[in-house]
Amino acid sequence: MDSHGQYQQQVVWAVVDADIGPLLLAATGQGLVNVVFHATDPVRDKALGRLASRLGAEPVEAPGSPLLSEAIRQVREYLAGERHAFELPLDWSLISGFHREVLSELASGVPYGSVVGYGDLAGRVGQPGAAQAVGTAMGANPLPVVVPCHRVVESDGGIGGFGGGLETKRKLLALEGVLPEPLF
Missing domain, CATH: 3.30.160.70 (Methylated DNA-protein cysteine methyltransferase domain)
Structure with missing residues (x-):
C-alpha cells in the first residue's frame, strides 16, 4: 500500500x-x-x-x-455562540442507507436556531410515515452537534430523545435561542 x-x-x-x-x-x-x-x-x-x-x-x-x-x-x-454553521469535511463511513440520507438532509436543511419534527424530516427524504425510523437515525448519529440531531423534536412540542442526554439537548437548543436557558 x-x-x-x-x-x-x-x-x-x-x-x-x-x-x-x-x-x-x-x-x-x-x-x-x-x-x-x-x-x-x-x-x-x-x-x-x-x-x-x-x-x-x-x-x-x-x-x-x-x-x-x-x-x-x-x-x-x-x-461559545460565535458560529452558526459548520464548514467541515465529514466522513460518513460510520453510517449508511436511510440513516445517512436523513442525517445528510438534517445537516444541510435545518439551520441554526430552527427545529424540525421527526415526521417532517421523514417527509423531506420521501418517507413521510417513517418518524420512528428518523428517531432511530438520530440515535445512530455519529456526528452529533456538527450534524445537529438536537434540532429534531416531537411534533407535539415535546423535546424528544437525545443520545447526549436531555439536559445536553436543552443546553444546545438554548444556545441557539430555541429554548429559554435552562434554570438548573
Missing part, C-alpha cells in the same frame, strides 16, 4: 472540554468521522475501540493534527 493509502486510514482524535461536558472528536483523511458526548475515560476508551473495529485503524491522539484542529476550533466557536 502506498503512503497515501495508509494516510487515508489514519484516525486521529482529541477530547475537547466544553460546558456540556467533554467531547471526543475523531477524524480521518476524509473528514470529521465521530463526535462523542460525555467523553470521560471509560466512554472515550469504548468509543475508540468501536472506531478501531469499524474503521480498521487504531485511533491516535493528535489534537494538533490538521485533520482535527479546524474541527476543534469550529466546535469551540459554536459552543
Whole structure:
C-alpha cells in the first residue's frame, strides 16, 4: 500500500472540554468521522475501540493534527455562540442507507436556531410515515452537534430523545435561542 493509502486510514482524535461536558472528536483523511458526548475515560476508551473495529485503524491522539484542529476550533466557536454553521469535511463511513440520507438532509436543511419534527424530516427524504425510523437515525448519529440531531423534536412540542442526554439537548437548543436557558 502506498503512503497515501495508509494516510487515508489514519484516525486521529482529541477530547475537547466544553460546558456540556467533554467531547471526543475523531477524524480521518476524509473528514470529521465521530463526535462523542460525555467523553470521560471509560466512554472515550469504548468509543475508540468501536472506531478501531469499524474503521480498521487504531485511533491516535493528535489534537494538533490538521485533520482535527479546524474541527476543534469550529466546535469551540459554536459552543461559545460565535458560529452558526459548520464548514467541515465529514466522513460518513460510520453510517449508511436511510440513516445517512436523513442525517445528510438534517445537516444541510435545518439551520441554526430552527427545529424540525421527526415526521417532517421523514417527509423531506420521501418517507413521510417513517418518524420512528428518523428517531432511530438520530440515535445512530455519529456526528452529533456538527450534524445537529438536537434540532429534531416531537411534533407535539415535546423535546424528544437525545443520545447526549436531555439536559445536553436543552443546553444546545438554548444556545441557539430555541429554548429559554435552562434554570438548573
